[in-house]
Structure formats: structure tokens, C-alpha cells
Amino acid sequence: MDPTTALVQALRKKPQMLTHDGLPARANPDGSYSTEVSITVTDPRLNGGRATNIPSLWGGQEVDEAAAVANVLKSGRAYQSFDSIEAAIDAARKRSNAGGSGAGRGYK
DSSP states (O other), X not given: OOHHHXXXXXXXXXXXXXXXXSSBOEEOTTSOEESOXXXXXXXXXSGGGXXXXXXXXXXXXXXXXXXXXXXXXXXXXXXXXXXXXXXXXXXXXXXXXXXXXXXXXXXX
């Protein structure tokens, strides 16, 4: 392939959106993509039971709350806590409107 064709193809290629665990974003039925699907939990093992937003999309699959909490605990990552569930949900909405995990480092 000549260099011009290679450059044109590279410029046409969209960046691959990644989830928090480095996997490709999930394709949704409506044609959109999800780099994260957050849930708000109050598990006593996370931030002393304070409202905490955590990912429920792990390994490319959406998991239930128990599995999401287990995955977070296993990951060793810290997640921000909030004074109320309402404050956590508000923060999750703002993060989603900003592009979810793609808003920061979610592109490859």
C-alpha cells in the first residue's frame, strides 16, 4: 500500500472507545456505545457504606450489583463517595453527559 493510501485510511479510522477496564466499548441496540454503565451502591465494604458510583460493565458484560462490588473490591481501585444517593446520581449524570469513561482516558 502506498503511503498516501495508508495515511488516508489511518485518518478515516475512528478512535476505539475503551471501558474502564481497557476493553472496547459496548455497542448498544440503538447504535450508541457505552464506555461505562454506573450503578450507585451503599455497600459497607466501599467507603464505609457511603453512596458510591461504581462500574457495572466488566469484561464487556453488564453485571449485577453483587458482582460489580466484588469486582471493585478485587480491583483495588478507589471510587469517590458522596453524602447522599441523590448527590451520587447527580455526579453520575454529569459524568455521563461529559462522555463517561471516554471523557478522560477512554480512547485508544
